[in-house]
Amino acid sequence: MKILVVNPGSTSTKMAVFENETAIFKKKIMHDVSDLSEFPHVTDQFKFRKELILKELQRQNISFQFDAVIGRGGLVKPICGGVYVINTAMRYDTIHATRTHACNLGCLIAAELASNIPNCKAFIADPGVVDELDDIARVSGSPLLPRISIFHALNQKAIARRFAKEHHAKYEDLDLVICHLGGGISVGAHKKGKVVDVNNALDGEGPFSPERAGTLPAGQLVDLCFSGRYSREDLKKRISGQAGLAAHLGTTDVAEIMCRIQKGDQKAKLVLDAMIYNVAKTIGASATVFYGKFDAILFTGGIAYSDYVIDELKKRVEFLAPIYVYPGEDEMEALASNALGALTGELPIIEYK
Numbered sequence: 001m002k003i004l005v006v007n008p009g010s011t012s013t014k015m016a017v018f019e020n021e022t023a024i025f026k027k028k029i030m031h032d033v034s035d036l037s038e039f040p041h042v043t044d045q046f047k048f049r050k051e052l053i054l055k056e057l058q059r060q061n062i063s064f065q066f067d068a069v070i071g072r073g074g075l076v077k078p079i080c081g082g083v084y085v086i087n088t089a090m091r092y093d094t095i096h097a098t099r100t101h102a103c104n105l106g107c108l109i110a111a112e113l114a115s116n117i118p119n120c121k122a123f124i125a126d127p128g129v130v131d132e133l134d135d136i137a138r139v140s141g142s143p144l145l146p147r148i149s150i151f152h153a154l155n156q157k158a159i160a161r162r163f164a165k166e167h168h169a170k171y172e173d174l175d176l177v178i179c180h181l182g183g184g185i186s187v188g189a190h191k192k193g194k195v196v197d198v199n200n201a202l203d204g205e206g207p208f209s210p211e212r213a214g215t216l217p218a219g220q221l222v223d224l225c226f227s228g229r230y231s232r233e234d235l236k237k238r239i240s241g242q243a244g245l246a247a248h249l250g251t252t253d254v255a256e257i258m259c260r261i262q263k264g265d266q267k268a269k270l271v272l273d274a275m276i277y278n279v280a281k282t283i284g285a286s287a288t289v290f291y292g293k294f295d296a297i298l299f300t301g302g303i304a305y306s307d308y309v310i311d312e313l314k315k316r317v318e319f320l321a322p323i324y325v326y327p328g329e330d331e332m333e334a335l336a337s338n339a340l341g342a343l344t345g346e347l348p349i350i351e352y353k
């Protein structure tokens with residue numbers, strides 16, 4: 001089976017071609033801020049990113065013949081984890097999604113590419129809106145604002161399965177706290193294969209991150225909204241996109257921040273340490289989901305390459321459970337194996353409604 005994988009992110013478009021389980025081509029196409037800034041909305045980048053993928057396939061002499069195209073899923077309605085066939089309802093909800101994130105393009109590009117190939121299926125798997133929250137985790141202090149699940153579902157589940165395999169266990173038998181340290185940061189409590197609690201890593205919950213504000217003081221936020229100083233769009237960007245490390249330090253690049261710290265930049269150190277402190281507190285809170293007894297804490301995402309960040313986090317949370325570090329992500333492999341499982345019948349194909 002030949003599978004094309006499409007994974008649009010905020011600063012890159014990742015693509016890969018798999019023959020069954022084997023990646024025969026993988027590429028991360030980086031986008032300058034200036035490349036993307038000409039598009040008012042993320043969905044306006046559809047043609048630009050689709051054509052980059054097609055050009056890359058041509059450049060590699062890879063024939064445009066696939067059994068399936070699978071994309072990173074978008075921010076549609078809350079759904080269970082698994083592989084979904086892309087249908088009209090999913091495309092409609094992705095185009096009209098109220099939340100903006102590059103992942104919305106994954107579904108749209110996969111559907112468009114597959115529609116031009118005879119007998120080719122279009123899928124997404126484990127999108128950011130996977131919702132397996134326990135009822136108790138949904139209740140916030142205001143009935144107007146229930147808690148919701150938006151997180152790095154694809155990578156968290158892929159890393160959980162990798163850890164389970166390495167430890168000759170089943171994901172469904174384990175209790176894990178998994179922390180994805182990326183542009184956004186999510187901390188998920190995985191109870192026997194279900195993410196029963198997790199912060200909304202996209203717009204305003206949990207630790208702050210390279211580009212997200214995380215939980216903010218609510219009263220001050222309301223005052224800011226009505227101050228007349230900011231538009232709705234400005235404030236949204238100050239929660240997601242131009243927040244966190246970007247707002248404090250003007251960069252989301254942790255390696256660059258480490259260089260500043262090494263040169264004696266005290267502000268850079270304070271802000272990075274504050275991010276680490278907030279991540280550790282969220283992990284501590286997640287430990288209470290399991291009454292303090294669980295199998296492991298797993299760190300993943302790009303920032304997990306940073307020894308400084310991981311060492312500081314370990315100091316704060318290693319008393320809770322054994323720690324394992326999986327830098328980067330397994331998203332491309334996870335998407336490919338979901339598509340393969342769907343094509344071979346090993347995995348059920350879910351219909352989005």
Ligand SMILES: Nc1ncnc2c1ncn2[C@@H]1O[C@H](COP(=O)(O)OP(=O)(O)O)[C@@H](O)[C@H]1O
Nearest residue numbers: 182183184210252253254255301302303305306
């Ligand atoms: N080698 C590295 N050392 C430190 N930080 C890194 C390294 N590689 C990537 N990062 C950081 O990881 C973050 C991006 O993580 P990534 O998992 O790629 O993002 P996303 O989850 O948004 O797809 C950025 O803040 C980047 O600076």
Ligand SMILES: CCCC(=O)OP(=O)(O)O
Nearest residue numbers: 128151152182183184201
């Ligand atoms: C869509 C929610 C997951 C998320 O925050 O992803 P990034 O860190 O890749 O922006």
